[in-house]
Amino acid sequence: VTKVDAFPISGSVEPPTPYLVLDRDIMSANIDRMAARCRSLGIHLRPHVKTPKSIPVAHSLLEAGAIGFTVSTLNEAEYLFSAGFDDIFYAVPADASKLARAAPLLRAGHSLSLLTDSLEGAIQLGERARKERVTVPVWVEIDVDRYRTGIDVGSPDFEKLIRQIANGSGTTLRGLMSYAGASYGCKSPKETTTLTECHRNALLYAATQVEALGLPRPKLSLGSTPAIIHARTLEGIDEARCGIYVFQDLFQAGIGACQISDIALSVVATVISHSQTSNRFTIDAGALALSKDRSTQGHPFDAKFGLVCDAASGVPIRDLQVIAVSQELGLVSSAKGEPLNLSEFPIGSKVRILPNHADMTAAAYEKYHVLQHKKWDTTWARTNRW
Amino acid sequence: VTKVDAFPISGSVEPPTPYLVLDRDIMSANIDRMAARCRSLGIHLRPHVKTPKSIPVAHSLLEAGAIGFTVSTLNEAEYLFSAGFDDIFYAVPADASKLARAAPLLRAGHSLSLLTDSLEGAIQLGERARKERVTVPVWVEIDVDRYRTGIDVGSPDFEKLIRQIANGSGTTLRGLMSYAGASYGCKSPKETTTLTECHRNALLYAATQVEALGLPRPKLSLGSTPAIIHARTLEGIDEARCGIYVFQDLFQAGIGACQISDIALSVVATVISHSQTSNRFTIDAGALALSKDRSTQGHPFDAKFGLVCDAASGVPIRDLQVIAVSQELGLVSSAKGEPLNLSEFPIGSKVRILPNHADMTAAAYEKYHVLQHKKWDTTWARTNRW
Numbered sequence: 001v002t003k004v005d006a007f008p009i010s011g012s013v014e015p016p017t018p019y020l021v022l023d024r025d026i027m028s029a030n031i032d033r034m035a036a037r038c039r040s041l042g043i044h045l046r047p048h049v050k051t052p053k054s055i056p057v058a059h060s061l062l063e064a065g066a067i068g069f070t071v072s073t074l075n076e077a078e079y080l081f082s083a084g085f086d087d088i089f090y091a092v093p094a095d096a097s098k099l100a101r102a103a104p105l106l107r108a109g110h111s112l113s114l115l116t117d118s119l120e121g122a123i124q125l126g127e128r129a130r131k132e133r134v135t136v137p138v139w140v141e142i143d144v145d146r147y148r149t150g151i152d153v154g155s156p157d158f159e160k161l162i163r164q165i166a167n168g169s170g171t172t173l174r175g176l177m178s179y180a181g182a183s184y185g186c187k188s189p190k191e192t193t194t195l196t197e198c199h200r201n202a203l204l205y206a207a208t209q210v211e212a213l214g215l216p217r218p219k220l221s222l223g224s225t226p227a228i229i230h231a232r233t234l235e236g237i238d239e240a241r242c243g244i245y246v247f248q249d250l251f252q253a254g255i256g257a258c259q260i261s262d263i264a265l266s267v268v269a270t271v272i273s274h275s276q277t278s279n280r281f282t283i284d285a286g287a288l289a290l291s292k293d294r295s296t297q298g299h300p301f302d303a304k305f306g307l308v309c310d311a312a313s314g315v316p317i318r319d320l321q322v323i324a325v326s327q328e329l330g331l332v333s334s335a336k337g338e339p340l341n342l343s344e345f346p347i348g349s350k351v352r353i354l355p356n357h358a359d360m361t362a363a364a365y366e367k368y369h370v371l372q373h374k375k376w377d378t379t380w381a382r383t384n385r386w
Numbered sequence: 387v388t389k390v391d392a393f394p395i396s397g398s399v400e401p402p403t404p405y406l407v408l409d410r411d412i413m414s415a416n417i418d419r420m421a422a423r424c425r426s427l428g429i430h431l432r433p434h435v436k437t438p439k440s441i442p443v444a445h446s447l448l449e450a451g452a453i454g455f456t457v458s459t460l461n462e463a464e465y466l467f468s469a470g471f472d473d474i475f476y477a478v479p480a481d482a483s484k485l486a487r488a489a490p491l492l493r494a495g496h497s498l499s500l501l502t503d504s505l506e507g508a509i510q511l512g513e514r515a516r517k518e519r520v521t522v523p524v525w526v527e528i529d530v531d532r533y534r535t536g537i538d539v540g541s542p543d544f545e546k547l548i549r550q551i552a553n554g555s556g557t558t559l560r561g562l563m564s565y566a567g568a569s570y571g572c573k574s575p576k577e578t579t580t581l582t583e584c585h586r587n588a589l590l591y592a593a594t595q596v597e598a599l600g601l602p603r604p605k606l607s608l609g610s611t612p613a614i615i616h617a618r619t620l621e622g623i624d625e626a627r628c629g630i631y632v633f634q635d636l637f638q639a640g641i642g643a644c645q646i647s648d649i650a651l652s653v654v655a656t657v658i659s660h661s662q663t664s665n666r667f668t669i670d671a672g673a674l675a676l677s678k679d680r681s682t683q684g685h686p687f688d689a690k691f692g693l694v695c696d697a698a699s700g701v702p703i704r705d706l707q708v709i710a711v712s713q714e715l716g717l718v719s720s721a722k723g724e725p726l727n728l729s730e731f732p733i734g735s736k737v738r739i740l741p742n743h744a745d746m747t748a749a750a751y752e753k754y755h756v757l758q759h760k761k762w763d764t765t766w767a768r769t770n771r772w
Contacts (some may be wrong), residue, residue, distance in 0.1 A: 014483070014486065016460070016483075016484075016486070016487065016772055017483075017772075018772060019772075050713055050714070072713055072714040073714060074402070092658065092670065092714050092715060093658040093659040093668065094658070095656050095657070095658050095670075095733050095734040096734055097400070097402075097403075097656060097734060098402075100400065100402070101402065117659050118659060118660055118733060120660070120732065120733045121658070121659070121733045121734075124733060124734055143661070143663075146661075146663075146664055148659075148668060148710075148712055148715055148717060149658075149659040149661070149668050149715065150659075152663065181712070270481050270483060271481070272478065272479040272480070272481050272507070272535075273479040273503050273504060273507070273534075273535040273536075274504055274506070275529070275532075275535070277529075277532075277538065278532055282479065282534060282535050284478065284481075287679070287745075287746060288745075288746070288749050289772075291677075291678060292677060292678045292679045292680070292743075292746060293673070293678045294678070294680065324534075326534055326567070327436055327458055327745050327746075328436070328458045328459060328478050329478060329534055329535065331534060346506065347481050347504060347506045347507045347510060348481040348482055348483060348507075348510055357678075359673075359674075359713050360673060360674070360678060360713075363674050363750075364749075364771070365771070366771065385750070385751070385752065386402055386403075386404060386405075386675075
């Protein structure tokens with residue numbers, strides 16, 4: 001393991017802990033791996049930037065061949081457009097009020113597409129679009145695994161919805177999409193492979209239904225990092241949507257979508273208290289710095305609120321984890337309950353914490369402190385909120 | 387129930403959902419109730435602003451008799467000092483690196499006190515303080531309930547620590563404090579009363595130990611909202627520290643520290659998708675807008691990710707709750723599994739969500755949309771991060 005040149009960050013101003021670290025080498029490897037995976041699957045990649053929400057990361061994704069971007073908020077879309085990016089898909093069902101911000105972007109000539117999954121929503125979108133004097137490219141979400149949103153392909157409403165979007169004024173049909181959210185509950189790669197095949201076939205079936213209405217074949221888009229990683233084939237699907245692969249996290253490691261060494265994101269914290277009696281020490285990173293995401297709770301290895309790593313190398317220290325959090329404090333102990341030698345972790349020393357869920361942890365920060373070749377490189381801004 | 391004059395907010399710009407609502411009337415009643423409670427207990431109140439992190443709220447607290455403020459980050463301290471507030475206690479154990487920001491505040495003449503719970507930490511604080519040419523007023527945390535940090539009163543290190551702070555240069559002893567964090571796990575008000583009595587007696591015991599060293603009697607400070615609410619007496623204690631009472635939340639309601647109608651904070655969201663098949667609808671407030679706090683999980687009533695209320699009145703709609711969240715989506719259904727009539731919640735309509743944990747939910751936003759007398763009043767900024 002290569003040590004970083006200085007820890008904490010050397011130079012004029014040491015950032016106060018907690019702060020967010022992004023290992024650019026690990027991130028680049030993650031980006032390259034997914035780009036290669038999509039090339040081998042013969043599918044375009046429209047990465048989801050809800051994870052990084054950062055312009056320099058978007059540049060790296062574009063260099064690796066992204067055909068555009070997926071976003072989870074209109075704030076992300078505005079942020080990317082303002083930096084010169086284009087072809088953005090806002091992949092959350094949009095009610096008509098979202099056109100208050102989306103219409104000016106469309107009128108400015110940006111390529112922005114929205115999502116719907118209901119006839120009621122599509123009619124409202126069309127009405128508002130006409131009022132705003134724009135035509136909105138719309139994707140239709142189909143519900144394959146009951147994970148969250150989408151319309152049933154087999155339902156009578158599906159045909160009505162497609163006709164409404166394609167023939168109603170104010171909207172055009174951009175494509176069909178599904179989100180394999182249930183992949184996060186799959187117990188094995190094989191199960192994920194089957195789920196992904198199910199999504200692919202549902203999309204192919206839906207596409208033929210659209211063609212049977214006399215309409216051109218729509219673009220097909222399929223998402224989730226594990227689905228793309230474990231797909232047997234994505235033949236017939238045009239675009240992959242995924243985002244967490246850029247940073248990875250303990251949840252993704254827990255479901256076999258990456259190794260712990262693939263996690264590019266971590267939080268630096270300072271040791272601020274010891275308790276030999278309770279066999280633990282306390283760091284100044286708690287619920288706000290790490291998030292209260294407990295998504296590894298159901299896994300064979302429950303990471304509690306994060307794995308504790310050597311600050312310099314980023315490598316986990318035995319089985320140390322953040323066992324509990326208050327708003328600004330994290331309690332650290334051994335997962336197996338082994339006795340700690342607290343003199344290893346003096347008051348004022350630093351540790352790094354790997355997150356359960358990178359999206360949630362990164363959202364607490366306005367910037368990344370970037371490591372490249374194990375040296376401090378720069379800081380990258382990110383956008384947050386709505 | 388009085389309806390608000392317009393919902394969503396009327397006027398030139400409708401804020402995009404999700405946004406944060408603060409009901410100023412409910413908040414004022416909460417502030418007055420706690421101020422009265424502390425007066426009747428004969429104790430000063432040093433409210434914790436880690437919950438609101440907002441200047442106008444701090445003004446309301448001061449008007450209600452606060453003798454100063456407690457903070458969880460140095461960012462909050464800088465924010466309050468810059469607005470003209472003074473006498474601030476940073477109530478998280480401070481390692482010496484915190485003096486990089488605390489020392490300039492002290493040199494500027496602000497009254498800022500820090501916390502320690504170890505001899506090692508106190509020695510380092512003193513060394514750094516001398517280097518920074520400041521004298522730091524220090525509180526010592528005692529550990530009564532093993533909830534997180536603090537030193538054992540009965541331990542030989544306690545006396546050494548007190549001597550170090552009181553006699554070492556760079557530090558002075560401001561007082562002793564304890565945090566009754568275990569009150570959050572109490573099953574009844576009676577249990578909380580006993581726990582609080584235990585904290586009070588531990589502080590009184592520790593104070594006599596300090597006096598036995600020939601030192602002046604230190605100030606005594608005791609915290610947690612439920613502890614102050616359920617205390618039998620706080621005789622001999624100088625200051626109460628608590629913060630969540632200002633906004634309250636579902637967790638506090640679950641442990642009997644408030645009623646649901648006392649919750650001043652909520653999130654406005656838009657209905658964006660329906661699924662009759664899954665008996666639920668989807669809103670555009672998910673894990674980031676509501677937080678992933680699941681602290682009501684162990685309660686007789688598990689609120690999942692929040693209770694769904696009528697947008698105008700803020701009153702819960704039957705047993706509707708946010709049963710699951712993705713990053714930007716919340717799935718709403720009936721807690722008892724009763725069939726929903728989705729036409730009650732048209733696409734584009736608004737709901738309000740009461741949070742499990744106000745601290746965590748508020749931290750996702752930069753401002754409050756303030757309701758007064760059920761009318762839109764203004765927006766209040768808040769600070770975030772570190």
